[in-house]
Amino acid sequence: MSAETFRIGFVPLVDAALPILAHELGFAAAEGVRIELVRDVTWATVRDRLLYGHTDAAHLVAPLAIATALGRDRPAVALTVPFVLGLNGNAITFSTALGEACGLGESLGDPVVLGAALKEVAAQRLAAGRPLRFGVVHRYSSHNYMLRYWLAGVGIRPDADVAITVTSPTFAADALAAGEVDGICVGEPWNAIAVDRGVGRIALATAQIWRRGVEKVLALRSDTAAERPEALTALLRALHAAAEYFVRPDTAQDSAALLARPEYCDAPVEAILRAITDRIRVNPGSAPIAYPDFMFQYREAANFPWRSQAAWLYAQMVRWDGLRFSAADAATAQSVFRPDLYRAALAGSGAPLPNASSKLEGALDAPIGAGSTQGRLLLGQDRFFDGRAFDPDDIAGYLAQLP
C-alpha cells in the first residue's frame, strides 16, 4: 500500500485545489493511489519536506522548483515537474492609501495607466526617504517575477525605486494592515481577504501582466519520479480528473466549501468561491467583477508543463538575480518540466496532448487551434501587457531587449 501513497505538501491557497480534490472526492482512489496532504505556511518548509523525504511531492511555486534544480542558495537537487497545477490566479493588492494615491477606481486598473500613476507616487516616496514596499510570497515565486515584470515595464526599477520584500501568503493581509508593506502580490484567497477586511484594494490581476502565466506546479524529486513511474502516472490521471471536475460551474460551491475547511485554506467560503468563479471584488463592499482570464486549472491544456514556461522563469531568474546567462543552466531549467511524463500518463484519456513541448510565449492575440497528438487543443490569447513575446530558443536576445 505504501508504494501507492503520495504525501503532498501544500500551502493554503486556492490553487492547491487539485490534489485536495483528488484526495477528498475519490479521484485518487479511482486511480489506485492514496494522497496524504501536509500543510505548511512557508514555501521553504514545503521545499525542505520534499527534499528530505517528509513528502513525496509538493504544490510548489514554479520558480522555486527551478531554483532548487539549479542550486540557487543551496546545493542543487534534481526536481521533476510533470504537471502544472494552474495558470495565474494571483493579484496585486494595494493598501487603501496607495490605491487612493494612484486613483484606483471601481474596476481593475489598466497596467499601463496604473503603472504611470504608481511611478509618480513611487518617485515621491523615494524622495521622501520612504520608498514604497511591496510584499511577494517568495523570492523564487511567479508573484515576484510578475510584479517585477510589470514595474520594470512601466519604468519603475525594482530594488532601486521600490523595495520588494517577502511575506507569507497567510500573513500578507496582516502586513498590509500593519503598514509594513504598501502592496502585496499573492494568490487567492489572500487578496480577497485583504479587501474584505477593508485593508486593501485589488489593483491588477496578474493575468493582466501575462495572460497565461505559469503558476503552481506539482514537483517531485527526480529520483522519486524515476522510482515510481506507474504510481506517478496514476497520480497525474487523478489530478487531471480533479481538474476537469474543478472547472465545472456546478461544482464551484462544493469545491469552495471543501477548500475553506480548517485543514486546507482555513478561510471564508465566499472569498474562495469568488476566485474559483473568476470574480474579483476590487473594493470593500463593491460588487465582484467577472474576469474570465483570472485563473486556469484545466482549459487550454493548462496543466501541460511547457518547457518554454520553465525557460521564461529561468530568464527572469537571470534578470533579477543578476546572473550571467548560461546555456547549460537554461537546459537544466527546461529539463525540470517534463511534458513527456504528462503525455505518457494521459495518453488514452480525454486530455488534449500538444505535439510540441515548447512554444513562443506571449505571441497569441486571439485563440488559435494548436497541433495535438490527441484531442483538440485550443490556446487562448497569451500576451504580456507590453506586447513582448518570449522565444525560448533565444533567451539571451530576449534578455538584451528587456528594460
Add this chain to the structure above:
Amino acid sequence: MRIAIIDTSTTRAAIISEGLRDAGLVDLVVIDPAGPLVAQVEASAPEVVLINLENPSRDLLEDFFAMSRALARPIAMFVDQSDAQTTMAAVDAGVSAYVVDGLAKQRIKPVLDLAIRRFQAFSRLQTELAEAKSALADRQTIDRAKAILMKRRGLDEPAAYALLRGHAMKSNRRIAEVAEAIVTSEALMGDLP
C-alpha cells in the same frame, strides 16, 4: 561562534539556549518573535541560525540571507549527502539551521545535534503536558458523574464508581467517556422528573 535562535515558542527558545549554554556555547542571541526579524538578525550578525521549521518567517529569512551583501552570508546547512541523516533528523525534530559558509562542520554538528535533542525533549514535554491536562479533565468529569449517580440513585461513592466502571467494561468504553455521557445528559435532562 555566535548562534541566533528564532522560535515562535519562547519556552522552546529558552530550553534550547539553556542547553547550548550548558554545552559551553554562550554567545547566544534569542530573537524576539514580536520584534522586527530581519533587523534583529542583521544586528546580531550570527554565524549559525536555528529556526523552528514551522516558523512563518522562514521565506523572509531566506530572502534576507540571499540578499545580504555581508561576507558572512548564512546558507542552509547540511544539504549534501554526507549529512543527510543529521538533516533528516533535524527536519523530523522540526528544526532548520543556517550556517555561514566555510564554518567548519565539526564545530556545527554538535550544535545541531543538541538543538535536535532539545526540540525532541520539548515535544515530549508538550505531549506529557497535554496528557496530564486530559487526565485532570477526565478525573473531574468522573467525579461529577459519580456525584450525579450518588444523588439520583442514592448510592455511596464506591457503588457509584463501580457502576460507572462496570458499564464502561460492558460497553467497551473508557470510564471517562461514560462519565462524560452522564454529565452531558444531566446537563440536558437533569431538570426532568
